[in-house]
Amino acid sequence: xxxxxxxxxxxxxxxxxxxxxxxxxxxxxxxxxxxxxxxxxxxxxxxxxxxxxxxxxxxxxxxxxxxxxxxxxxxxxxxxxxxxxxxxxxxxxxxxxxxxxxxxxxxxxxxxxxxxxxxxxxxxxxxxxxxxxxxxxxxxxxxxxxxxxxxxxxxxxxxxxxxxxxxxxxxxxxxxxxxxxxxxxxxxxxxxxxxxxxxxxxxxxxxxxxxxxxxxxxxxxxxxxxxxxxxxxxxxxxxxxxxxxxxxxxxxxxxxxxxxxx
Numbered sequence: 569x570x571x572x573x574x575x576x577x578x579x580x581x582x583x584x585x586x587x588x589x590x591x592x593x594x595x596x597x598x599x600x601x602x603x604x605x606x607x608x609x610x611x612x613x614x615x616x617x618x619x620x621x622x623x624x625x626x627x628x629x630x631x632x633x634x635x636x637x638x639x640x641x642x643x644x645x646x647x648x649x650x651x652x653x654x655x656x657x658x659x660x661x662x663x664x665x666x667x668x669x670x671x672x673x674x675x676x677x678x679x680x681x682x683x684x685x686x687x688x689x690x691x692x693x694x695x696x697x698x699x700x701x702x703x704x705x706x707x708x709x710x711x712x713x714x715x716x717x718x719x720x721x722x723x724x725x726x727x728x729x730x731x732x733x734x735x736x737x738x739x740x741x742x743x744x745x746x747x748x749x750x751x752x753x754x755x756x757x758x759x760x761x762x763x764x765x766x767x768x769x770x771x772x773x774x775x776x777x778x779x780x781x782x783x784x785x786x787x788x789x790x791x792x793x794x795x796x797x798x799x800x801x802x803x804x805x806x807x808x809x810x811x812x813x814x815x816x817x818x819x820x821x822x823x824x825x826x827x828x829x830x
Contacts, residue, residue: 572613572632579673581630581637584609586680588619588626589641590656595648597785598794601626604660611664612673623800647687647733648781655683690730697776698723705772714763717754721773725750729776740811743777747815750774755823770816777812779805 572580588605596604602619609617609630616631624645629638659679666672687693701722706715725746732742754773757766783805789798 574635576670576673577614577630577632577635577637579677580609580612580614581628581639583612583673583677583680584617584619584630585626585628585639585641587656587660588621588628589643590680590683591653592621592626592643593646594652595646595650595781595785596653597792598789598797599792600653600657604657608660608663608676611660611666611668612676613668621794621797623797623804645739649685649687652683652685656680690727693730694723694726697726701772701775704775705768708768708772710765710768710772711763714757714765714769717757717762717769718772721750721753721769722776724753725773726776740807743808743811744815744818747774747777747812748819750776751816751819752823755819755825758823758825774812774816777808779808782808 584605587608588601591601591604598621601621605619605628606617609628614630614632618629618631620627625640625642627638627640629636659676662679663672663676666675698719698721702715702719705718706712710718728749729742729746732745733739737745750773751770754770755766757763757769763769782801786798786801786805789795789801791798
């Protein structure tokens with residue numbers, strides 16, 4: 569590519585921003601977002617690409633022949649999709665390996681348009697989440713009846729969480745309701761004297777609400793120098809944990825369970 573017009577630079581800028589926003593929305597850590605956005609812009613012919621991240625926004629600047637274009641876009645958190653992140657990284661790698669030309673921008677744009685965003689069916693996700701909660705209950709000494717109750721509680725809770733997320737509920741309200749439902753179902757082991765230890769069922773039923781992936785990302789961001797977004801993600805994670813605690817306490821108060829715990 570011998571010369572890049574202003575219109576073409578605008579297209580490349582939008583493409584880099586799209587790359588960064590998708591990475592942020594689907595759970596990539598900040599270092600990966602910045603790295604892939606810069607690499608994509610350089611591979612498409614820019615002299616320099618600068619990227620700055622906030623908790624819910626991305627600012628990107630492309631420079632070509634001392635001509636600068638800066639844009640800022642807000643972003644919204646989506647469910648974690650590692651498959652999508654891998655596809656984006658493969659697109660960037662393929663773009664870098666190609667000869668820079670006028671057609672390369674169009675080819676890369678088409679590749680982003682054809683990203684596979686399909687996810688597993690809700691019932692299948694709920695089935696595996698319920699199974700993981702039940703496995704934890706069994707490994708912690710729960711009887712088979714405790715394991716079955718935990719499986720049902722985890723599965724119903726995950727279906728509830730998916731449904732509320734699709735209805736665009738506030739994530740904190742979604743977690744509170746999900747924790748409440750999981751705790752109520754798990755607490756039936758107290759009232760019907762099911763199994764050997766009802767505490768195991770209640771504790772294991774809410775494990776699906778542990779925000780492990782966002783917490784790891786927040787710590788990684790802080791350690792790699794992205795302090796602001798790392799702190800923002802950490803606070804969001806802690807608020808999710810607090811919301812889960814609120815839902816559990818509401819269920820225990822409603823059922824008049826005065827003592828719970830190992």
